[in-house]
Amino acid sequence: xxxxxxxxxxxxxxxxxxxxxxxxxxxxxxxxxxxxxxxxxxxxxxxxxxxxxxxxxxxxxxxxxxxxxxxxxxxxxxxxxxxxxxxxxxxxxxxxxxxxxxxxxxxxxxxxxxxxxxxxxxxxxxxxxxxxxxxxxxxxxxxxxxxxxxxxxxxxxxxxxxxxxxxxxxxxxxxxxxxxxxxxxxxxxxxxxxxxxxxxxxxxxxxxxxxxxxxxxxxxxxxxxxxxxxxxxxxxxxxxxxxxxxxxxxxxxxxxxxxxxxxxxxxxxxxxxxxxxxxxxxxxxxxxxxxxxxxxxxxxxxxxxxxxxxxxxxxxxxxxxxxxxxxxxxxxxxxxxxxxxxxxxxxxxxxxxxxxxxxxxxxxxxxxxxxxxxxxxxxxxxxxxxxxxxxxxxxxxxxxxxxxxxxxxxxxxxxxxxxxxxxxxxxxxxxxxxxxxxxxxxxxxxxxxxxxxxxxxxxxxxxxxxxxxxxxxxxxxxxxxxxxxxxxxxxxxxxx
Numbered sequence: 420x421x422x423x424x425x426x427x428x429x430x431x432x433x434x435x436x437x438x439x440x441x442x443x444x445x446x447x448x449x450x451x452x453x454x455x456x457x458x459x460x461x462x463x464x465x466x467x468x469x470x471x472x473x474x475x476x477x478x479x480x481x482x483x484x485x486x487x488x489x490x491x492x493x494x495x496x497x498x499x500x501x502x503x504x505x506x507x508x509x510x511x512x513x514x515x516x517x518x519x520x521x522x523x524x525x526x527x528x529x530x531x532x533x534x535x536x537x538x539x540x541x542x543x544x545x546x547x548x549x550x551x552x553x554x555x556x557x558x559x560x561x562x563x564x565x566x567x568x569x570x571x572x573x574x575x576x577x578x579x580x581x582x583x584x585x586x587x588x589x590x591x592x593x594x595x596x597x598x599x600x601x602x603x604x605x606x607x608x609x610x611x612x613x614x615x616x617x618x619x620x621x622x623x624x625x626x627x628x629x630x631x632x633x634x635x636x637x638x639x640x641x642x643x644x645x646x647x648x649x650x651x652x653x654x655x656x657x658x659x660x661x662x663x664x665x666x667x668x669x670x671x672x673x674x675x676x677x678x679x680x681x682x683x684x685x686x687x688x689x690x691x692x693x694x695x696x697x698x699x700x701x702x703x704x705x706x707x708x709x710x711x712x713x714x715x716x717x718x719x720x721x722x723x724x725x726x727x728x729x730x731x732x733x734x735x736x737x738x739x740x741x742x743x744x745x746x747x748x749x750x751x752x753x754x755x756x757x758x759x760x761x762x763x764x765x766x767x768x769x770x771x772x773x774x775x776x777x778x779x780x781x782x783x784x785x786x787x788x789x790x791x792x793x794x795x796x797x798x799x800x801x802x803x804x805x806x807x808x809x810x811x812x813x814x815x816x817x818x819x820x821x822x823x824x825x826x827x828x829x830x831x832x833x834x835x836x837x838x839x840x841x842x843x844x845x846x847x848x849x850x851x852x853x854x855x856x857x858x859x860x861x862x863x864x865x866x867x868x869x870x871x872x873x874x875x876x877x878x879x880x881x882x883x884x885x886x887x888x889x890x891x892x893x894x895x896x897x898x899x900x901x902x903x904x905x906x907x908x909x910x911x912x913x914x915x
Contacts, residue, residue, distance in 0.1 A: 607650040607658045609665050617641050619674045620648065620665070630676040633868060633905070634683045635661040636857035653840040653858065656723040659693075660686045694719035701732060705739050705761055711788040718761070720768040734822055735764050741818035742811075751810050752793070759797035759815045762790070778804050843900070846890055850882060864901040865890075871908035879906045 611617065621628045621641060628639050636657045640649040648665065652658045663686040668674045671682075698719030702710060710718075721732035742760035746753040766781030775783075778799055785795050797811040801819045840858040847856035847867050852874040856867040867886065869879060883904040890900055 607662050609648045609650060609662055609669075611646045611648060611669065614646060616669055617648070620668075622674065622676075626676055627674050627679060630679045631661065631664070631683070632857075632859075632866070634680060635664065636855070636859075637661040638857075638859035639665075651859065653862075654723075655725065656690060657857075659723065660690050663689055694722065697722040697732065701736060701761070704736065705757060707758055707761060710790075714762070714765065714784070714788050714790070717765055717768040717784065721764065724767050729823070731764050731767050735761050737822045738763060738815070738818045741821055742815050745814045745818060746811065749810075749814075751814055755791070755793045755797055755811045756814050756818075758790075759794045759811060760818055762794065763798040763801045763815055763819060776802075776804065778802055839894070842894055843890065846893060847886055850886055850889075852878075852882065862900065864903060866903045866905060868905050868907070871906050874906060876906065879904050 619627070620631075620639070622630075628641070631637075632639055635652075636654065637650050637652040637660075639661070640651055642649070650658050650661045650665070652661070660683065664679070664682045667682045667686065668679065671678070695716055696719065698715040698717070701718050702708065702715055718732065718735070721735060722730065724731040739757055739760035742756035743753050745751075746756040762781065762785060764777060764781070765784055766775075766777030766779070769780050769784070778801070782795055782799050785798075793809070793811065796808045797815050799805045800807050800812040801816045803816065807813050807816070840862050843858045843862060843865055844856050847853055847865055852869050854868045854870050856865055858865050867883075869882065874882060883902050886904070887900075887902045890902070
């Protein structure tokens with residue numbers, strides 16, 4: 420046991436020594452690695468420190484250089500300011516010296532003037548004002564007749580010269596733009612292929628002709644005139660719609676109420692296209708390209724509007740070219756005169772829909788669509804309702820007068836007739852329950868179509884009497900006017 424114990428002890432001591440040496444070796448390796456790593460870290464830190472120091476030095480040098488440049492620039496500016504200030508002081512000193520010298524000279528002149536006046540007063544025995552008045556009185560008396568004769572001669576020569584020049588300008592302008600005048604009529608003839616078609620136009624118990632007259636507002640006269648039907652209405656748009664519709668029906672051959680309604684709708688669309696095209700043609704002809712499309716459409720409506728028998732669109736084009744030529748002759752703004760002449764009657768396209776004179780309506784329309792103020796100022800005075808604010812306004816008024824005063828250009832009786840028919844329809848349309856109304860038979864009859872859902876048969880009779888009384892009390896007209904009130908109720912259903 421003792422031997423075994425001793426051997427075990429010795430073996431344990433041997434193992435312990437071996438493990439201790441292995442541990443020391445391991446620790447020594449770690450210490451060596453730590454020393455090596457610390458040396459590397461210190462070396463890297465020194466390198467980074469050196470780099471940072473170098474970067475800082477570089478930035479400091481750049482900032483110092485920039486500060487030096489700024490300091491140099493500021494110094495240069497200060498020198499320039501000092502130089503300017505010195506020049507200013509020098510000029511101020513020179514100016515003060517000149518002012519002082521001028522004051523001295525003024526005092527000397529005033530003193531000499533005073534002495535001269537005193538000498539004159541002593542010599543003439545008159546005061547300064549009395550002497551001056553006496554001098555002018557004698558001068559005026561001696562030359563009165565000569566001055567008056569010279570003034571009268573200059574006035575006569577100037578008046579004759581300007582009248583001659585004005586006549587030359589007007590004659591030159593009128594010669595440059597001359598156009599034929601065609602008066603608008605209130606009837607339109609439609610040619611027929613044969614007289615047999617007249618019966619189909621009238622229809623059974625007059626259904627076709629009544630439907631066509633109701634939808635278009637035009638009186639259709641079918642008489643003994645061979646191969647001709649006359650369309651009568653004061654509104655040229657209505658007549659044109661009726662003409663287009665009737666020609667289409669005759670060509671198609673199917674003349675019946677349902678077909679008539681369809682064809683009239685297409686004719687109305689075609690007229691809208693013609694209005695647009697007419698406006699575009701007018702703008703193209705005058706080379707005015709900056710107008711709003713709605714203004715161009717209103718210009719096209721003027722083709723179907725007449726004033727004293729004169730077509731308003733043709734009149735507007737004529738005024739446009741006359742104003743341009745006048746402006747060119749006297750050196751005014753040709754573009755303003757040209758545009759104002761074209762648009763001066765634009766309000767007539769809406770005067771039957773909007774209250775007010777066509778001048779005020781036109782001004783509001785042009786302002787709404789952004790037309791230049793110079794153009795509005797030039798067109799608003801063509802009837803002298805507004806004061807003339809420019810030479811262009813005078814030119815437009817003159818061009819309008821030339822166009823209207825041309826022989827055969829206008830016909831007053833036709834305008835009064837159309838105005839009376841318009842007032843007649845307006846009285847009827849102002850009554851509640853009226854759908855539409857048409858003046859026919861040259862104003863001797865008015866046909867009124869009422870809304871069947873709002874007006875009954877008994878109410879229709881009462882309404883006809885009320886409208887007749889209203890026309891009698893408000894309008895002046897020769898003879899008598901027949902009031903025809905129509906109440907038609909159409910019921911449609913479908914069998915499926």
